[in-house]
Amino acid sequence: MRTLILTIIALGIFEVISNFYHFLKGKKESIGLSAKKQHQELSLKLGYQHFFVKAIIMFLFGILFFFTGLIALNTNYYNPLKLVLFLFAMYGLAQSIFYRRPGKVWLSLIVYTLPIILMLFCSGTVKGATTEILNNLSINGQFVFPFSLSAEPIKRLLIINFKDDPQYESIEPQLYNDSIHGSGLRILMYRLDKKIDVYYQQGLVFDSSNFSVGKGLGYVQETPMSPSRFEITEKGVDIDIAFTDYNGRQVELFIKENNTNRNPFPFLAPVGNDVENPSKLFLVYMQEFDFVKRERTEIRAKIGNRNLTPASFPIRRNGEKTYFARYASKLVIGEINKQTNTPIIPDLARKNTTLGNQNFSLDSCNRITKYWIDYDSETIELNFSEGFPNLLSLPQQKKVEGHWSYSVSKTIITGGKYSLIRSGELVNITLNVTSNWIPVNLPFSFKAFTFIMSSFRTWPTTYKWEATIDLSNMTLRGKWYKR
Numbered sequence: 001m002r003t004l005i006l007t008i009i010a011l012g013i014f015e016v017i018s019n020f021y022h023f024l025k026g027k028k029e030s031i032g033l034s035a036k037k038q039h040q041e042l043s044l045k046l047g048y049q050h051f052f053v054k055a056i057i058m059f060l061f062g063i064l065f066f067f068t069g070l071i072a073l074n075t076n077y078y079n080p081l082k083l084v085l086f087l088f089a090m091y092g093l094a095q096s097i098f099y100r101r102p103g104k105v106w107l108s109l110i111v112y113t114l115p116i117i118l119m120l121f122c123s124g125t126v127k128g129a130t131t132e133i134l135n136n137l138s139i140n141g142q143f144v145f146p147f148s149l150s151a152e153p154i155k156r157l158l159i160i161n162f163k164d165d166p167q168y169e170s171i172e173p174q175l176y177n178d179s180i181h182g183s184g185l186r187i188l189m190y191r192l193d194k195k196i197d198v199y200y201q202q203g204l205v206f207d208s209s210n211f212s213v214g215k216g217l218g219y220v221q222e223t224p225m226s227p228s229r230f231e232i233t234e235k236g237v238d239i240d241i242a243f244t245d246y247n248g249r250q251v252e253l254f255i256k257e258n259n260t261n262r263n264p265f266p267f268l269a270p271v272g273n274d275v276e277n278p279s280k281l282f283l284v285y286m287q288e289f290d291f292v293k294r295e296r297t298e299i300r301a302k303i304g305n306r307n308l309t310p311a312s313f314p315i316r317r318n319g320e321k322t323y324f325a326r327y328a329s330k331l332v333i334g335e336i337n338k339q340t341n342t343p344i345i346p347d348l349a350r351k352n353t354t355l356g357n358q359n360f361s362l363d364s365c366n367r368i369t370k371y372w373i374d375y376d377s378e379t380i381e382l383n384f385s386e387g388f389p390n391l392l393s394l395p396q397q398k399k400v401e402g403h404w405s406y407s408v409s410k411t412i413i414t415g416g417k418y419s420l421i422r423s424g425e426l427v428n429i430t431l432n433v434t435s436n437w438i439p440v441n442l443p444f445s446f447k448a449f450t451f452i453m454s455s456f457r458t459w460p461t462t463y464k465w466e467a468t469i470d471l472s473n474m475t476l477r478g479k480w481y482k483r
Helices: 002-023 028-036 048-075 079-099 104-126 444-452 455-462
Strands: 149-152 154-161 168-178 182-191 196-200 217-222 225-233 236-244 250-257 265-269 281-293 297-303 312-317 320-336 352-355 358-362 368-375 378-388 400-408 411-423 426-435 463-470 475-482
Touching: 002 028, 002 048, 002 079, 002 104, 028 048, 048 079, 079 104, 149 368, 149 378, 154 225, 154 250, 168 250, 182 225, 182 236, 236 281, 236 320, 250 281, 281 297, 281 312, 281 411, 297 320, 312 444, 320 378, 320 400, 411 455, 426 455, 444 455, 455 463
Parallel strands: 196 217
Antiparallel strands: 149 320, 154 168, 154 320, 168 182, 182 196, 225 236, 236 250, 250 297, 265 281, 281 320, 312 320, 352 358, 358 368, 368 378, 378 400, 400 411, 411 426, 426 463, 463 475
């Protein structure tokens, strides 16, 4: 593949230089007559205008060959080069039909189509995935796929920071309401030592093994909460919560906002930035996010006899001062590769199929191009630009690489590269996150804030997942790492 790409780059350089030489002749007629000496697949009886146009077209293709070739060479991303080679072949076909010169012009069609044919063949081979190999699924259509998506069904949340407290830096109420986790409140209390105390109402299911925030869990306790109100209205947040903590103290949080100009915006929470030992890539995309304004807002918070003082935030919202208290609804909280011991093994005898709530689309070479789950009215998906191959079809000792992206209802959040290599029945897998989050539809002040505080955009790129799958017994051992 590398040799082919270098040849295409060299061809691009040749076409740029040789046709630029013709342009140095100055006048249109002189350029056409000069180009006539090079492009003799056209009839020499044609006027100079035909060769002038031909020189321009080949000059442009030369530029495209050079730059898309460099992209393919440096990133292993072949699609732009494939598109250019396809257009080159289509141009050769159109030229043959238009001029219909016996012999040379039709013979030249081989030259125009050969690069795309070789490219398709070689890219399939490099991926460990020629059409012949990838179509060779097991008899029952079994496909071994190492990635998984899931969703954390939080309906709304708020995080409020406090200043100068000797024990806690912030409190986060979360509201659940689904058939799996139950209905009710869960309260996270962020300690100064970066551990998290968790309190939850009776009826909620709390899985401590799947908790991956900060330095991990501190105290965990099921406790009654009364009152237990958490609403978000057109005027803002409305919270009134009280419960008893592990030390027998009454914890109270009351926030009543009377916002006359509420305009929420989408934001990716940087929750994974402070995780010490990640068990998943946790992407909290808040489609309706805002800060609590200080004017016309009543806040009370206390732990036992100790009153908590809300911290301020330096950025204004619509010209008004704010607390360092932010809240969100319309949440889409995706989880990539949560701890599991087995790969997904769908039966992909068809081009589109489902396995429970897991959905797959395949290309003509039986590679997965899209994998997604539906969450409420949203879609959480992984896309693979080159197609992801069946691990059962990987060749021995050949590195397979490709690109992936993660999106929420077509909005791309992050992405990166993956690599696969098979040795016997073992497949080693690396999933690298290399793409920053690119904020969209943010107010200007927050665009500037996320530009200056770059960790809000770059934190996903600190994550990497490595795993080994044993195809003999379909077991998976994987782990997330922070770089």
